[in-house]
Amino acid sequence: MDNQKGKLYLIPTTLGDNEPLEVLPLSVKKVIEELDHFIVENEKTARKFIKRITPRKSQPSLIILKLDKYADQLEVRTYLDVCETGVSVGLLSEAGVPAIADPGAEIVKLAHEKGIRVVPLVGPSSIILAMMASGFNGQHFTFNGYLPIDTSERKAAIKSLERLSKEKNQSQIFIETPYRNEKMFTDLKSTLTPGAKLCIACNITLEDEYIRTLEIKDWKNEHPDLHKKPTIFIIHKE
Template sequence: MPNLYLIPTSLGECDFSRILPAYNTGIVTALRYFIVEDVRTARRFLKKSNPAIDIDSLTFYVLNQHTSPEELSGFLKPMFDGNDIGVLSEAGCPAIADPGADVVAIAQRHNFTVVPLVGPSSILLSLMASGFNGQSFAFVGYLPIQPDERSKALKKLESRAYSENQSQIFIETPYRNMKMLEEILRVCQPATRLCIAADITLETEFIKTNTVKEWKTKLPELSKRPCIFILYKS
């Protein structure tokens, strides 16, 4: 039975030996078919994983917001012919805040073996370092862009952090990070705790937990940096 390998990638420019097991390289090197978010990024990752890989001999299927259901179904055709396939996201773990879940669902329906490989997840790494509740947490992805709706969403997450004793994890497009931070500090209670985790696993990694009141005295520079925000009760 062929395998669908979910292959984590780096969260930025870093030493792969720090974040990815050597076992992954063996798996990647043996594969000839890949479902990827971006071909150029995938080729760069594969070549860095193993410079000896013959990139031109590989087949890539692009999975993004423009991929139709009909195209998606055809991506697993090599598996019906007995071939393994790898799924690569742009950064981090496939199917977690990234495309891939629909492909996995199709593979599961056809009883193919799905193999998640070990690698960095910014969501879990930030939660581990936050000091917040790691037994009950929610990842809610992106919040609304419109200011009024975003404020309501933040208040709702803060309320859940208190009423359910639950860590509330969310993200923002890097160039809007500072606007998000300013909104959090405006909307949330002074005693509510906020963990900001930026550039995780990179040399410029920054992970810090403060109260909203404490953050107001000194704002970190988050523009264009991949970032995770976590709210939790005081």
């Protein structure tokens, strides 16, 4: 690996509208202060975050490259060319850590192809924080992303995850689009067996953080407000 090349810094962000230094180490602020080149999913929110963590940093000097579903893939492959001249680049997630349930993974892959050093920085991951707080098997777990939207397919997926959890003693983690959380919760209660355990972790690190693990038969008497709130669901069947 060429030490004269710039580095790719994987920069975590907050999971919501809280003060960055409440959940991020000072090292993140120091790295952002040194960088002018950033790859981001949303320019507006990225600039807001950068300004919040480093208020004195010059916004006009920032070079922002967008990595979203509309990004031209040939152009994306040029995003790290500046590293060849010794300039380092920061990769920012919309929430949490880059490249985990996040499109930034393709930039990290590109960095390895080009022999560019990848430097992950410490920050909050809702997936890991939820797993930590669940009380489930932290030695063996799987993140499944989003389940199907179709009701019958989603219920089949839920049953499959319950079966896998029991067979492998494996915690099954997944997410949902926030405005569909209530529907997901209803389907989980009607599909999982009464003794299956479900952890719901909502708005992690924020003031109204909600994390609870119960058996399904007990969840039927609980009514947490999950509407439009980022939520992690974890199933475990013993």
